[in-house]
Amino acid sequence: QQDGCSCKVSLDFCRSQNLIALARSVISSKPACVLTELESLHISRLAVHAFLLTVPCSIPGTVSLGKIVTVTIKGHSVLESAVFTGLLVDVPEDNFFDTKDSFSAPLLMVLFSASLAGDLCEVGEGVIQAHPHLDTASQILDQLLELGKQVVKDEVRVFVCQKVIHPVLQRFLTCHGVFVIERLGVALMEPLTQMTGAQPVATLHSTPPAVAYGKIRHLSVKQFGPKKLLHLQPFEESTVCTMVLCHRNETMLNELKVVSQKTEHVLRLTLREPSALLGGGCTETHLAAYIRHKCKNEVSETATGLGCSQTEYLLAVEGFCHSLEFVASSLEHDGGTSVSDLTHAHNWTFPPDILEEQMDGSVGFCGCGVVGSSPSTKWTFLKTEHPGFSPVPVVRDTPVQPSVLDSFAAKLSAFQVAVETANLALDVRYVIQDVN
Incomplete structure (x- = not known):
């Protein structure tokens, strides 16, 4: 662990060569990904690029790392994989706007974690006064439309819901120039709030306060073959990014996603101990x-x-x-x-x-x-x-x-576990034989 160790390599975050070598060692350890040398280098560079985007540059006080959201696309070359700042969201084809549409920055965004489908069991906390001769579904729909009128009045341009949005509310918002995203999913809620500053609204019983609105700089469409993804770009400097991984079939793609997440973990360990060890044995x-x-x-x-x-x-x-x-x-x-x-x-x-x-x-x-x-x-x-x-x-x-580097933290932990296991075996006084 001493700095004078000949096997220890200091990592300079201003230069990416050693970080790429470290990432490449992790990615190359997963032969099931079936990557060529060029593809392995490409993914290694993307992994380092995405990792560096999650590290804040000039944020005072307590520093927290951002998020890397992984999107997988089957049937394309690995070399088509890319990293984008912000979030790429998969939305239905009929939801895409005309690319000629112009949006003035910043775009106000509202984010709902409650269902807006109009079901009585999913309206969230609150009280609905149900009159004997009135249709409850109509009352809930009226409340949804009042909600829609308020966000239109507040000049909200992007309306996002974690769950389902009632078709009538969707049509109302779309007719008033609001872009609607439903079924976002729980996995994207945290990175979206982190990127935009929006506060998720958990009820439809009250109109969202102005402080709950987030901001987006721009909306655009990214296309990978026939697949289109909506790109939400951050209004200010953000530590949220999206890594789009492409591969020839689903099995290889799943392996590539796992090893990319493992690479992110190894790179994050370097923030605590900015060192690596010589690899290749x-x-x-x-x-x-x-x-x-x-x-x-x-x-x-x-x-x-x-x-x-x-x-x-x-x-x-x-x-x-x-x-x-x-x-x-x-x-x-x-x-x-x-x-x-x-x-x-x-x-x-x-x-x-x-x-x-x-x-x-x-x-x-x-x-x-x-x-x-x-x-x-x-x-x-x-x-x-x-x-x-x-x-x-x-x-x-x-x-x-060095062309091959190993994680210092991971290797040190492995050495410690090996020594502790050996001590345990000596205490038990049994010989452990590897029969494989």
Whole structure:
């Protein structure tokens, strides 16, 4: 956790390269998404773009992150995926306005969380005086129309309801130039209130106060093939955005949505700890070499302090280091051979069944992309006996950007869980064997 750790990379939010590398590592970990290199890079850039849009720039006082709303569209290329500020809402085709219509900013918006369908059981809190000879449905409809007249009088241009709106009220509002959105759904209520400043109205028994109205800068239509989405653009700087994800079929699209949400979570963790770790197994092999070297040099005093023999202590150290190297070697899925260099202790992949005397320096870069090979590089197979050494930090005149990064917070948590699990197994005094 120290800043001097050679595996630790500081993240600069003014430069996006490392953030994109971190996002790409998360997205590439989900092969079920079936992404090409270009598609993976495109989604990684979009994920970082959307994440940065949710971070407020100049808001005094307590800072809260915004929202990323994900919209999925099946049957289109992944490269058509995009990020938009504001919200994209799926509305019925007949609800779209003429794109030639002009709207002067700001557009006043009212938002209802109560049903406006006219059903007696869904009118919200309040009292309706039902006279014996009058139709209750007509009374509720009259009340809905009074509500409509008030919002028209207040020059509201966008009328949104979480649930259903009575067709008569819809027609009345539309005839008076008000754009109507119904069945918004509970998932979009919070981001819409956050973006517009509107206060959801939970009853139709009283007219909405002026402070309940929100503001929108512009309405427009975004089209993805035959599918049209209504774009609500924020009037002021907003931390709400929409990520439109496209893929060839529904299964891949669902996987892409899950990994995009996971990427957002990993990127948010960087706000608490703006650091990442070298990926591609290099952190694990580097730590294994460092721990071996340090523990062997301090074996006498450490073993005495723990109340065990030096042999027992070194066996425990070797077991822990083998576990780290196993994690690094498990990243290779194509039958390659995992090795480590004896200088920086980074992770490398060679062709399968290669012999030690056949190893040369023409293997490109290590797993994280920071260290390049050379003819003088010496190698060792992972999980094999080799002389201990102190890994040398990578020092260059011009810093090299890692191509693969891992989440610092997630990796640290995984290490802590692994150690706690090992301690629990020792307390139970049973051997746990992986039979897979």
